[in-house]
Amino acid sequence: MSEFTLAIVTAIGLVFVIEGVIYSLFPNGMKRMMVMALGLPSGRLRSMGLAMALVGFCIVWLVR
Numbered sequence: 001m002s003e004f005t006l007a008i009v010t011a012i013g014l015v016f017v018i019e020g021v022i023y024s025l026f027p028n029g030m031k032r033m034m035v036m037a038l039g040l041p042s043g044r045l046r047s048m049g050l051a052m053a054l055v056g057f058c059i060v061w062l063v064r
Contacts, residue, residue: 011060 001009023030037045
């Protein structure tokens with residue numbers, strides 16, 4: 001397995017771990033967040049998603 005593939009698989013695994021922990025520890029809070037997200041305009045969600053992706057990219061770039 002190449003280093004890049006290993007990094008991608010590791011990152012995806014970490015996403016599952018982090019989301020699983022959040023859903024297990026705060027199920028009611030996650031339900032409230034989902035309802036709140038449904039009330040937001042699509043453009044706002046898209047902007048927030050892009051901002052989070054950019055922050056994540058910067059963190060990975062700085063660490064690597």
